[in-house]
Amino acid sequence: MQKILNGNEAVALALKQINPDVFAAYPITPSTHIPEVFSSYVANGEVDTEFVPVESEHSAMSACIGAAASGVRAVTATASQGLAYMHEVLWNASGMRLPILLANANRALSAPLSIHGDHSDSMSQRDTGWIQLYADSPQEAYDLTLQAYLIGENAKVRLPVMVCFDGFETSHLSTNVEVLEDKVAKDFVGEVKTLNPLLDLENPVTYGSYTNPDWFFEMRRSQHEGMQNAQKIISEVGKSFGKISGRDYAEPIETLEIEDAESVIVIVGASSGSATEAVVKLRSKGKKVGMLRVRSFRPFPFEAVANALKKAKRVAVCDKTMPAGGVGGPLFAEVSAALLANNLNPKVVNFIYGIGQRQFSPTHAEEIFAKLEEKDCERINFVNLRE
Amino acid sequence: MSKEKKLPGWKSLPIGGVILNPGSSREYNTGNWVRETCKWNKESCINCNLCWPVCPENAILVDKAGNMIGIDEEKCTACGLCITACPTNPKSLKLESKKLEEI
């Protein structure tokens, strides 16, 4: 069944079909639509969710932690400063291994104040121990939301999941979305899978206790294992989602014309649309170009990325966040490391684009392919920036 | 480091550091990092048990019959609360430095 939905409405609809137990949120542009639409579902009695209109994002994540520890499904939606304000509590969620769902409509961080999209909010949370999946469209935002609990609640994973999608470019883009029948979606998502819930009064447990140096490291190691295991579980859940929807998510990456491509753009999120158009146009002129879109950023699919790039001569890694003094943006660092770890040595160049939602059109993607072929091009380049 | 116990590895720990057995903090050796400990003087003690409820670490040892029998130095953090509570004069509890090899 097709519906015209923007990214936020698509996520809200997926959440309605999931019918989570607790939704705690504080509104922030560009994700406000999600709690707004969802609270109308609550008011109309279409879900049995306890909607908690908290006083801040810090409280939203804290409420989700309490709910998830008690053994129910908890969700929140946020962006930008809201996600930044959750930062310390994000670590608690992943450290206590609580499979919370967070929908993030990517937006730039202040200052200067911007309400517009880029990836600096969620990329700054990449080390918090959350699984991070990046959608390219309202369709994927819907699909990944439906898959998130099955990934996070898996006994081998037990981690919170962030579904990220570009602010405005996806959150406010109205487009055709293929929606599952309620019953099909509900049967797929199933009942919550708990582990040591606080509300099991017969078996009292303690969450979030203090540890000394003789235990803490072991806990972190176990968390790392959950993240490693998630690679396989993301693939399994993505495959079974394909069976009910016809849209297969078994691969953590998506590729276009990559088999014989000499120049490849590696990108995350909605701007892959512009890159796709550039690839199609340049291919029609006989240029050997391709694209690789990374969907799962945490865990990072090192093998799949390296394998897809093994024949590439030139790789343009596109980051929608600033390098902040790093060797390049976060995607650049991951892709470069994945190549190195697999003894691959193509030319790798970083392109920073779309900061504060600076336009990134197919023409800009074409410019990237052209620049990539220049002999002495810099390691870090800025796309569509005034000098 | 004199009495190091073999602790379980990460694979056998509960997911998320959840504590599955209630009251297990009693098993934790809270005092083995502290340089001082509390010493009990059996001679002056009147066995009133006033020290027992104030100890935050369950370090005051009392037998089934309710008799004060000593201090668990592995648990005692040398906070001194029991000394304040002790009614005898001189006090039947006092802080002392541990010997280097006990730390």
Ligand code: SF4
């Ligand atoms: S000094 Fe403090 S920790 Fe030690 S026995 Fe007395 S009350 Fe307990």
Ligand code: SF4
């Ligand atoms: S408070 Fe003092 S006198 Fe009373 S039991 Fe404890 S050590 Fe003995």
